[in-house]
Amino acid sequence: MTATLTAPAPVKNKGGKPKANREAILLFLPALLPVLILSVYPLIRGIALGFTDARAGLHVETNFVGFDNFGKLVQNHLFWDSFRIGVIWTLSVTILQFVAALGLALLLNANLRFRGVARTLALIPWAMPPVVVAIMWRLLLHPTNGPVNEVLQKLNLTDHPINFLGDFSTALPAVIVVGIWVGMPMTTITLLAGLQGIDRTLYEAAAVDGASTWSQFWNITLPQLRTVIVAITSLDMIWNFNSFGLVYVLTAGGPGGKTMLPMLFAYNEAFRYGNFGMAAAMGDVMVVIIIGFLFFYLRNRLRSEA
Amino acid sequence: MRTRSGVRALQYIAVICYLVFLGFPLLWLISSSLKSPQEFASITPSLLPKHFDLSNYTDALNEQGLVRGLSNSLQISIYSTILVLIVALPVSYALARFRSRLRPLTNGWILVSQVFPVILIVIPLFMILRPLHLTNTIPGVVIVYMVWSLPFALWMLQGYVAAVPRELEEAASVDGAGRIRTIVSIVMPLLRPGLIATAMFTFISAWNEFFFALVLLQDPQLKTLPLVLARFVGAEGQVQFGPLAAASVLATVPSLVFFAFLQRRLTSGLLSGAVKG
Numbered sequence: 272m273t274a275t276l277t278a279p280a281p282v283k284n285k286g287g288k289p290k291a292n293r294e295a296i297l298l299f300l301p302a303l304l305p306v307l308i309l310s311v312y313p314l315i316r317g318i319a320l321g322f323t324d325a326r327a328g329l330h331v332e333t334n335f336v337g338f339d340n341f342g343k344l345v346q347n348h349l350f351w352d353s354f355r356i357g358v359i360w361t362l363s364v365t366i367l368q369f370v371a372a373l374g375l376a377l378l379l380n381a382n383l384r385f386r387g388v389a390r391t392l393a394l395i396p397w398a399m400p401p402v403v404v405a406i407m408w409r410l411l412l413h414p415t416n417g418p419v420n421e422v423l424q425k426l427n428l429t430d431h432p433i434n435f436l437g438d439f440s441t442a443l444p445a446v447i448v449v450g451i452w453v454g455m456p457m458t459t460i461t462l463l464a465g466l467q468g469i470d471r472t473l474y475e476a477a478a479v480d481g482a483s484t485w486s487q488f489w490n491i492t493l494p495q496l497r498t499v500i501v502a503i504t505s506l507d508m509i510w511n512f513n514s515f516g517l518v519y520v521l522t523a524g525g526p527g528g529k530t531m532l533p534m535l536f537a538y539n540e541a542f543r544y545g546n547f548g549m550a551a552a553m554g555d556v557m558v559v560i561i562i563g564f565l566f567f568y569l570r571n572r573l574r575s576e577a
Numbered sequence: 578m579r580t581r582s583g584v585r586a587l588q589y590i591a592v593i594c595y596l597v598f599l600g601f602p603l604l605w606l607i608s609s610s611l612k613s614p615q616e617f618a619s620i621t622p623s624l625l626p627k628h629f630d631l632s633n634y635t636d637a638l639n640e641q642g643l644v645r646g647l648s649n650s651l652q653i654s655i656y657s658t659i660l661v662l663i664v665a666l667p668v669s670y671a672l673a674r675f676r677s678r679l680r681p682l683t684n685g686w687i688l689v690s691q692v693f694p695v696i697l698i699v700i701p702l703f704m705i706l707r708p709l710h711l712t713n714t715i716p717g718v719v720i721v722y723m724v725w726s727l728p729f730a731l732w733m734l735q736g737y738v739a740a741v742p743r744e745l746e747e748a749a750s751v752d753g754a755g756r757i758r759t760i761v762s763i764v765m766p767l768l769r770p771g772l773i774a775t776a777m778f779t780f781i782s783a784w785n786e787f788f789f790a791l792v793l794l795q796d797p798q799l800k801t802l803p804l805v806l807a808r809f810v811g812a813e814g815q816v817q818f819g820p821l822a823a824a825s826v827l828a829t830v831p832s833l834v835f836f837a838f839l840q841r842r843l844t845s846g847l848l849s850g851a852v853k854g
Contacts, residue, residue: 317697516787554697
């Protein structure tokens with residue numbers, strides 16, 4: 272989607288067409304082979320694997336089994352749990368992150384002092400490896416010597432230390448907070464770029480007409496940002512639904528499967544139990560869900576724009 | 578006037594709240610890495626260590642696995658960055674300059690590669706690389722990373738190429754320079770900021786990558802830094818938080834350095850990718 276939004280405008284070819292095409296192909300050549308072998312082919316093969324009983328191991332026979340895997344998945348309640356958790360995680364992180372990032376972007380766009388410093392600091396989570404982020408939050412949320420519990424107890428909000436990542440009721444919300452933290456920079460920067468692209472004179476005209484700040488936000492800022500908002504929330508949604516490393520290190524899907532995102536479930540299926548076919552079938556389901564979701568989201572968004 | 582300054586004050590308070598939320602975790606990690614084991618065990622943790630203790634860092638660096646992980650990560654990141662630049666430059670040039678049938682295909686591929694869950698790709702990749710004896714090797718991971726960071730690199734670079742004035746190239750071709758010569762001596766120097774930005778993104782994404790490495794590298798000798806760190810966490814109970822925090826800080830340093838260097842260009846670079854379209 273980024274691609275469609277950002278593809279450079281077509282440029283008329285000045286040279287003769289056949290020659291230019293041959294040149295273009297020549298320039299593509301070094302990328303073509305690795306991309307075909309290591310991206311396009313695995314993708315197609317991956318989709319197809321979902322319809323087989325492929326297993327790990329070097330000389331294992333693989334048979335086509337049609338929709339068997341999907342039938343088994345439908346009956347597996349762990350699979351449904353995992354997808355429910357995945358949807359809760361994806362929607363919560365994407366929506367809360369968007370609201371938080373929009374607030375921050377508006378502040379960074381306002382004429383405040385120390386804006387540059389604030390912007391740099393706001394980008395910190397972006398630069399960190401997900402594994403380090405997970406380790407860091409495990410320290411922060413640690414039940415006995417983490418600062419979060421310390422503060423909560425000082426404020427008398429709780430009388431006993433909370434094991435955020437180990438408790439059935441708090442694990443998923445805690446993981447969601449970390450997810451929001453990680454994704455904020457990208458969303459903020461994109462929204463900030465969108466804000467800076469809005470024509471100043473729109474606000475001046477509105478101010479002359481006596482429009483309040485609130486109505487300016489509602490009638491100018493949001494409509495002007497629409498494309499950027501649709502783009503970044505769609506991307507966030509895809510990334511969050513497909514995320515793996517962060518939660519793998521934070522909780523490994525625990526406690527009791529309460530944070531078992533679909534990717535973690537599929538990973539275990541493939542590389543812990545060796546059921547390649549089954550894991551690929553889960554991947555297929557994930558693709559269908561993502562595409563279906565994007566289809567409805569983009570159709571509604573873009574239609575209301577027209 | 579009073580409401581205005583009131584609003585201002587609220588805005589500053591809000592910014593500070595955001596910055597605490599975003600910045601405090603890293604401060605805590607750094608402070609943890611400087612605490613002595615005794616202080617770590619204390620029930621009332623404080624942000625500032627009572628006295629700065631570098632022993633966590635020496636402990637971390639004495640750990641065999643960590644140093645090896647560091648060196649593996651460094652090698653893999655550097656090689657894949659170089660490969661990405663070599664491959665991405667001609668392609669992004671062609672994407673920005675030619676109206677060829679390959680362009681919609683490439684853009685479609687960039688899109689698809691963002692949407693598909695990696696689990697679908699990693700299983701066949703594993704099945705392709707294993708018979709070639711490329712699983713459990715550094716070159717195997719390097720080529721996977723190259724292909725994997727290519728979409729974003731292309732997306733970034735083609736924006737920069739589109740910003741190079743065509744007139745310069747036409748002048749060069751009037752002077753008799755061929756296409757390759759034009760790219761090397763006219764376009765590349767002008768693209769330097771774009772190439773640097775792309776290189777940094779590629780480096781950091783390889784440095785931070787976890788999933789492919791987890792699947793493709795089983796040999797403890799070859800594990801990258803994120804894998805080594807994750808394994809330390811897995812072994813909790815015996816785990817010592819101090820050295821773990823120190824190693825985490827070390828793992829973040831390259832990204833932060835690159836990032837500080839890049840920060841200025843970052844916003845404008847992203848903008849140029851998005852707007853020059």
